[in-house]
Amino acid sequence: MRPLVAHIDLDALRHNYRLACSCAPQSQAVAVIKADAYGHGAVACAKALEGDVLEKKAPAFAVACIEEAMALRDAGVQTPIVLLEGIFSADELSYVDKHRLWMSIHSRWQLEALQAFTPSAPIPVWLKVDSGMHRLGFAPEQAASVWRKLEAMPEAGALHLMSHFATADATDSAYFSQQMAILEALAAELNAPLCLANSPATLARPEAHGAWHRPGVMLYGSDPLEAPNKLTRQLQPVMTLRSEIISLREIEAGEPVGYGGRWHAPRRSRIAVVAAGYGDGYDRHAVDGTPVLVNGKRAALAGKVSMDMLTVDVTDIPDAAIGSEVVLWGKAQNGEVLSIDEVARCCDTISYTLLTGVLPRVPRRYDGV
Ligand SMILES: Cc1ncc(COP(=O)(O)O)c(C=O)c1O
Known part of the structure; x- marks a missing residue:
């Protein structure tokens, strides 16, 4: 699956x-x-x-x-x-x-x-x-x-x-x-x-x-204020958009990644391919550097988002492997949180559009029923 x-x-x-x-x-x-x-x-x-x-x-x-x-x-x-x-x-x-x-x-x-x-x-x-x-x-x-x-x-x-x-x-x-x-x-x-x-x-x-x-x-769980306050810091993310690495490759410095070759490797790099794309509702406007959590550690989007996949620079995450957890927003299994508001800013949008934009193709799984 x-x-x-x-x-x-x-x-x-x-x-x-x-x-x-x-x-x-x-x-x-x-x-x-x-x-x-x-x-x-x-x-x-x-x-x-x-x-x-x-x-x-x-x-x-x-x-x-x-x-x-x-x-x-x-x-x-x-x-x-x-x-x-x-x-x-x-x-x-x-x-x-x-x-x-x-x-x-x-x-x-x-x-x-x-x-x-x-x-x-x-x-x-x-x-x-x-x-x-x-x-x-x-x-x-x-x-x-x-x-x-x-x-x-x-x-x-x-x-x-x-x-x-x-x-x-x-x-x-x-x-x-x-x-x-x-x-x-x-x-x-x-x-x-x-x-x-x-x-x-x-x-x-x-x-x-x-x-x-x-x-x-x-x-x-999204913070709607321009400047967070002590109340907004108590909000907890409700949705965690979670996927996995499905492929890994090493590329040489200067090699491009993805459509249009927008991102170029600044050094010899390890690129992870993640099963999530704009066909799932992940925003295609996400810029290079948009954070994701790989095994609960921050990594950066590298290259344009495709329909079913996106690519992440995991050069600094040595334990990244096929099947590793990737959190696009929400809470990783190690408790690390990636705020949807931060991801939204990288897409020049607001959390509302990301949340309402997750398409029916993505199954919802409920905890705490
Ligand atoms: C009339 C009205 N009330 C309340 C809300 C809730 O706003 P928020 O999600 O910013 O809390 C909305 C959201 O669009 C709205 O249109």
Whole structure:
């Protein structure tokens, strides 16, 4: 069998969830498990977070759309689920009602669709305000009248004000403060409970914790902050993308490796071929020098990533052999950790794209079920 596997450590997921709860003890943590739990498998992650092993079970999950919610319900997940983008068409309301989903409302047509629908019980609504992200939501000057309309609607259940930050990860952001000021004013005017904080705000912006917070990427062990703090250092990687060396060769100084001959050996070198490539979701933009762990020791990518393979300079790792463990991110068997955030920087991207980019071809294996 091809040795490439994404190992998912559900104990690490629970640890990170508890950390999110402890960052904001007065607030409830809705675990964001959209995009198949950022590539980790939404059903397995939901079951791990709603299970008895967790003293503080996740009180709600958040997904992007009804299809993602239905996959969870079909697998027996009972916990409330919030649709972060609400419904995409009015006919989805019958599913929202039947499967006891909570919906965000970001547009007038959604409000009108709810008004025209007769649910079996009032549907909890998270009213989305555009406080500065300029993606989804009502403008702040419209939000109060929509809120009052919802308060008067028998179709709408418990109401929350929701918004999303554009720059919560930045160390010093005037724009974050501007968004916060808009939201605090609205919450005070409407006496509305707030749901604002994503992972960076959960970890670094206590003023944004509100009644609910919405941690996503931190649950999977990635540090979302521009500058790490003592909380982010406690995060544990959930996914370990692990493979093996499948071939080894020695090449002379000056010889090129891989497509286009991008990397040239600076000395006589030992090159390991690893079973992982962009056809598995490993980013092809990874530069020469991108770290990997070989037998738990740091080594460097040498040459362009191919579809099914990549090449690593293991000249300084004498015990590297065919079958040696190669960790592309996550935790090696000797306990050494390679941060996905470091790998992402070498690919000029963010951990989110690497995690959600691991393709179905890569089997997921779960520990701590
Ligand atoms: C509306 C909303 N809330 C929360 C999150 C979670 O953000 P993060 O993964 O940065 O914690 C996202 C992620 O994209 C989102 O779109």
